[in-house]
Amino acid sequence: MCRSDRVAEDGSDGPVRTCVGCRSRAAKAELVRLVAQNRMVMPDVRGVLPGRGAHLHRDRRCLELAERRRVWPRAFRVPNDKDTFGWDASRVGALLAEEST
Numbered sequence: 898m899c900r901s902d903r904v905a906e907d908g909s910d911g912p913v914r915t916c917v918g919c920r921s922r923a924a925k926a927e928l929v930r931l932v933a934q935n936r937m938v939m940p941d942v943r944g945v946l947p948g949r950g951a952h953l954h955r956d957r958r959c960l961e962l963a964e965r966r967r968v969w970p971r972a973f974r975v976p977n978d979k980d981t982f983g984w985d986a987s988r989v990g991a992l993l994a995e996e997s998t
């Protein structure tokens with residue numbers, strides 16, 4: 898489960914974002930920001946990459962959920978959102994694999 902008791906209802910613990918994988922809300926600090934660069938989903942670990950971001954738990958299961966549901970075009974508001982194929986989130990997978998070891 899992704900719940901955290903530290904997240905207060907009134908948001909006093911900082912910004913809250915919705916994970917694009919499991920769709921649950923979590924403190925921004927618990928999520929990794931993702932941005933799209935030419936259909937490459939890039940983890941924005943330093944929070945410096947430009948563009949519309951999406952947020953995902955640092956959890957491979959959430960990445961798998963996001964991929965299976967092909968959330969990327971919607972998450973990044975790509976105009977032609979019918980074209981849900983050809984997205985590459987392998988960089989995100991690599992980051993999560995690193996963090997889990």
Ligand SMILES: [Zn+2]
Nearest residue numbers: 916919954959
């Ligand atoms: Zn999640």
